[in-house]
Amino acid sequence: MSLFVHYLSLPYLIEGIWFTLAVTGLGLAGGLILGLVLAAMQLSRFWVLAAFARGYTVIFRGTPLILQMVFAYDALPQIGLKLSAIGAAGLALAANEAPFIAEMLRAGVLGIDRGQVLAGQALGMTPGLLMRRIIAPQAIRTMIPAFGNETVSALKNSSLASVISVQELTLRSTQLASSTFDFFSIFFASGLIYLALTTGVSVIQLFVERVLDLDRPATQYRFARLLPWYRAPLALEPITAGPVASTEARSDAVVPFAAPVKDVKASRADRTKRSATLTRNDAVVEVNGLYKAYDSQPVLAGVDMTVRVGEVVALLGPSGSGKSTLLRCINHLEGWDAGTVKVGGRRMGFREDGKPLSPRDLANERAMVGVGMVFQQFNLFGHLTALENVAGPLRWVHGLSRIDADRRARELLERVGLSHRADALPRHLSGGQQQRVAIARAIAPNPSVLLLDEPTSALDPELVNEVLEVIRRLAIEDGLTMIISTHQLRFADEVADRVVFLSGGSIVEEGPAHEVLTNPRNPITARFLSIMDADRPTAAPA
């Protein structure tokens, strides 16, 4: 026992810790840099880079670290690269850690909800911006436990540097054991030192997790969380003060807009006048002969459509009829096989000479032309508050100052009835609230056209109305140009100027909303409408 204490406090062993930490530090830092490069290559659009990264991963993940150490130490000098022992050990450990770290990074990036990426693209964020502002902040949070693991494993793996004469803890322990024959006292002592080091790593990991925790716990939990027996509560409390019920009541109270429900006859007269005005307006969206197929199965079989300034178009049709695809083609979130799409007179996604734009240039064009998009699944940025979801893209993409962006965001949250939830994270909002934030986010940069892809389909029935109310106000009060794919026939009748009915990738019928909805000419439209009968608007009494 006294020998054990003697070795535990022996400066010779304690100093060995520095070598252990130096090799571990070099290995992790180098591995992180190399891992970032590898992960970027694997995720790259260029297959040669991806293949190279794969090859590297196969080799360095598939050979023992001890061989890599000996290689870095004894073989590299043959080609004139003579590193110090610590340098060689650090290099080998970095080369070995890199594929593991790259896989962690890749899993973290791929783990981010694809919808958030689409939403970011639709907002005109370049790939770099998306990575920096949306993907990385969320991926890093999910990767911290894996990083903790990797650090502990690197720390233990650094002991293999003993074979290439790095004076780290293991080498010093074995040497000491050889010269004193106190085998067990020494190895218990060095084992305890390793344990202290790995415990340190765990503490740092928990600390970083806590600092980055979006649902920062109340003060009394802060230290309790560091204890090993602490378990996070399963149900997360909303962070706003006050009981949930009153919050809901408040939000509901805000939504219904002040304008009285339209008189049907008055609106009929208005509509005729309105449609006459609209036909004189410029076209915002012009789709010509749009054709797209998956495996020779056409999803869009030659679609022609023009939407004019201020017009609200409802896209109807059964699931799989091509509504979503058409919307995604309009802002070039998806490519197509033939035909043209022009927004504001520009061919989105193509250069003057007809060649496709790079993702970065396409993003800039989206931001410039201004096509807002609202998704069925809301696709809010999960790590940002409601306010930041709206204000962030304004700053990053459109260069607004923080003050201006926040002011605009607060204005819009107020309009969608959510100013009291500005600081809430998306996961603490109801579906309807999330979709209202998503709408605020989409209209924040004043888009020339807003695309809404089944904006209420993912909502519980009781939440549908609050979202429809918001959209209705945008159409009526703001005169915003909109293309909405929806199954809400009554809503389409109230809000849309025109209905476009898609089936099997083609437009089978289009015309003034009320007319098509009440008197369909095409049998497919008629059948669809009769199936959806419950929600069908009735012909206005004479």
Add this chain to the structure above:
Amino acid sequence: MMLENIFEDARNFLDRAGFARRSRHVAMGAACLIALGISGQAQAAPAGCAALQAKYPAWKGKTLVNAINPHTPGYEAIDPKDPSKYVGFDIDLGEQIGECLGFKLTYKAVTFAALLTTLSSGQADIVISDIYATEERAKAADFITYSKVFDGVLVAKGNPKKIDGINLSMCGAAAAENTGFVEVPLVQALIPQCKAAGKPEPTLQLYENNANCIQAILAGRADTYVNDVNTVDQAVKANPDKLEKALAVTIPYSVGIAVPKDKPEFRDAVLAALIEVQKAGIHMDLLKKWELDVNNFKEPDILSVK
């Protein structure tokens, strides 16, 4: 307990020999004079060394790297009292040669099997680490031989398997050896002999250093460990109630200093310096200092194969 043994031995020895910088304050006076007499550290380099430094000026004032496998107390191991230092016969001899040629040595601790690769990769300049100079190894490095080899057979107390050397008595036994040791092929060569005699084959357990081989016997995993007799004696001294030396056997090799094959001038300089060190009686003094058998003494030769 074990540690105290070693310290006790070391103290006895130091009192007798009166050597070492650290114990100078203990053994003042007469002992100090003896120390001056036998320790090259304290005395000027042998007379012929000045001429050698003039003839081989390339290494004067340099610091060279000596790759060692510091797991053999007596030859090379860390100093239990000051683990930042390496001590032993080989360490002292290397420093005497360095003194003679005007260079200093730093040490690089590697596994036994990595000694020569470390040298040939240029990560070390010289290897003085109780390594036997064999034809096979001479393909990787040139050797300047300086010591004869006597092996001891380490067994558990009472020698339950009655092993008396690398011979048919080892059939069916488990032998612990260091990776890369010359004893490994000798034990392997026993396998067909045992078979021919209708006896079970011996098995080999390979470890990374002496301490692990000795632990294998202490743990009952191995029956014997054949290595340099001094190493075996040290192990017995540390565990007198658990281990014993069965026998000393002669092995037809010499211990050598390894130098890179592509530096014949360095090899010749080391050879010349070793001759001077031997002429001055220092080599013999060091054998006594480290309680090694003076019969180990050998006039140097060069072993170099194409």
